Amino acid sequence: KAGVTQTPRYLIKTRGQQVTLSCSPISGHRSVSWYQQTPGQGLQFLFEYFSETQRNKGNFPGRFSGRQFSNSRSEMNVSTLELGDSALYLCASSLAPFWDYGYTFGSGTRLTVV
């Protein structure tokens, strides 16, 4: 079966712009989480959605937002991009919230802000 699909794979944006990243989870998975990975901060939790509801949110500014659709696909939006937003953004899906099952990760979207 198809894995977690993230699009686009690579993205270059200019400071001040906004960006939307997309994640299609494994069929049947209802939980989608987003992570930011940088060399300095490691893997940082952004938010988790389950059945279209945000269940949890990490410590990121309001410029970072997300949503989940009825088909479980999820989007993440970052407004007013800053240089420090350059990172690998990973999406992960699971049948149910994390503590019961492991995640399946996508390959990520590499965002570069110039």
Place this chain on the structure above:
Amino acid sequence: SQQGEEDPQALSIQEGENATMNCSYKTSINNLQWYRQNSGRGLVHLILIRSNEREKHSGRLRVTLDTSKKSSSLLITASRAADTASYFCATVGGYQKVTFGTGTKLQVIP
């Protein structure tokens, strides 16, 4: 802040040797999971151990969990060059927030 801290940060071994990496965490957990990440790619789930389990095996992987010491270890036996990757532990702590550790970068030399 990271709840999980892996140790060592980097490890270099010869093919065929065993690799052991450790993870320490701060708060009580429901379960602890280990993941592998090849350079610049997504993470791959390796194994999940629940808080009431002490040891778990999966192929060449052996994971132990000591909740009294708030620590876990991942042992990879008979390592192969293909095991070269970064390894992360992940826990669910307070408010059900998932936290990944800082990772151990493993290099297996052929």
